[in-house]
Amino acid sequence: MSRRCCDRHDLRGKVMGIASCGQLACPGPTATVSIEFGHRRRGYDRSTMSTSQVQLSERAMERARIAIGGVFFLVGLAFGTWAARIPDFKRDLSLSDAQLAVAFVCLEGAAVAGLWVGGALAVRIGSGPAVRWSIPLFAMALAVLGFVPGLGALGATVAMFALANSVIDVAMNAQGVVVERRLGRPLMSAFHAMHPIGGIVGSAVGALAAHQSVDRALHLPMVGAVMLVLSFVIGPRLLPGKADRTDGERSGDRTGRGWSRPLVLFSVMAFCMTFADGTANNWSAVYLRDVLHASPGVAGAVVTAFLAAMALGRLVGNRLVRRYGAVRVFRVAALIGGLGLAAGTVTDQVAGGFLGFAVFGIGASVTLPLTLAAAGGLPDVDTARAVARVSMVGYVGSFVAPALVGGLTEDAGLRVALLLPAALVLATLPLAHCLREADSGPCDVPGAR
Incomplete structure (x- = not known):
């Protein structure tokens, strides 16, 4: 590859050639990042990345x-x-x-x-x-x-x-x-x-x-x-x-501006996860205090334990995705989170309830970030538009969860009401395939074929 391809005035015409060879002809602090998208690493999908986006330095x-x-x-x-x-x-x-x-x-x-x-x-x-x-x-x-x-x-x-x-x-x-x-x-x-x-x-x-x-x-x-x-x-x-913006957006292509089927599925997944998250934030301490009769200090500490577990899970989440792929990580995390929350709501022990919410925090930690990342990787859709839509629907879940769980508590009790967010988390498992890994294709709805 000739060094002339790094000339600033000739870069636009050479981008595709550089990306196809998978390396930069002129490495250094001013080398553009957007021309490295031909690379693939195990467990992470770059098949939808554009090679002609706004040029920005690695720094x-x-x-x-x-x-x-x-x-x-x-x-x-x-x-x-x-x-x-x-x-x-x-x-x-x-x-x-x-x-x-x-x-x-x-x-x-x-x-x-x-x-x-x-x-x-x-x-x-x-x-x-x-x-x-x-x-x-x-x-x-x-x-x-x-x-x-x-x-x-x-x-x-x-x-x-x-x-x-x-x-x-x-x-x-x-x-x-x-x-x-x-x-x-x-x-x-x-x-x-x-x-x-x-x-x-x-x-x-x-x-x-x-x-x-x-x-x-x-x-x-x-x-x-x-x-x-x-x-x-x-x-x-x-x-x-x-x-x-993607190439399609800059060229005036409006085909990706509607609510595509994958975008709807990602929004449903995000809603389920944030609903459970909002429930844990608002009702976990109440559950330990009123149902399991924990002391005020222990009941208050469960929220901190939930947040700490979620932070810990997210800190190692990227490494797990690189090693095992987004689909596997999401499935295992959702399964752990849903079962952990369910176990915490059926136990009669304070320690069991406390541990259940902490386990849920670990399981729920990576599911929403993976969903948003997948939405932003949809082809021919403006990244901000896709992520904004999924975020909007998703965060509504965290806002309606406290009131809805509270209403169910009046009729069925808090222990039963908390099974709803656990069920929603587990309901995302059949949709996990939409989080495309490195070698997978477009997202399909189960039973759509």
Whole structure:
């Protein structure tokens, strides 16, 4: 291969030739990443990757990888901070349970609306710019929460906080998939691991601040200021909006803009997983306390154990995918998660319930990242559009889960109600084949042939 193929003015015409040989003629820090997609590694599908995407250096891609991991961490940090100070809001503002529930309704409603706003922004301006402009708003909303004087201000501020969070949720997942596809190796599990890690840090610092009687008017603005500063560091390192687009989108091909069958299946899988995730976050402590009669300390610790187990699973998830492939990892993880959650809900022992939710955290850790990564790899579909749609449907599951499980609890009891998310997790097993491995073809629906 002639060295002239690395000439900047001749690169566009030579990309296909370089990709077909599977190596770069001129390696170095300025070598483009998008022309390496002819490679295949065991257990990871690159068959749908474009070879004529926006040219970016390896150094820029590595900066983007670190930056998007930082975004996941900041989102977890912010929500962990807010969650840890909720009792202080109730006490400081003299709120009843019903009034606090009104604030939660504002939060959940704005969060659902934010999913659609995030999807539209990620498609219109690109996932990178959508994240870049949303983080400062998210940080400022957290800071303002420290000064709210009453229920009305609390409802409005948590709505802004949740709206910005949902926009970032959708866009950061789309950006993560773009970075993963361009670097040509599994990364989504590691990105998602940063979210519970941030949540653990935020909740731990928040609990310490509450224990030391640090006023929320000091604590929340300080965390918001740190997030704001970091957003100005992270933002410029994210990929430009054009990096999201495939050849079909840039050439005006609109065939991939509808809800294809694989996209619908990925959305169903994401909904099932986030439904179970939302249930564990909101009902695990209640289950241990009210049903298994655990002490308040043990009941509160089960959420931390669930998040820690999920973070641990995601940290090793990428390595497992490279070794065994996405389909096998998803199936084993969903089976472990579903059975673990079911076992935790049928036991009469506190230790058994605690362990069940921890095992569920390990099993559920990699399923959503793998689903989003597969959606972003669909051919002839804009990456941001595909991931945004699956994320929107998926995250709705986490929002409706607490209320639906609560309604079932009134009729059948919490123990029976918790079997629903376990069943939904296990229901994704027949769809796992849609997560294409290196040598597999397009996704087919079981029984469609």
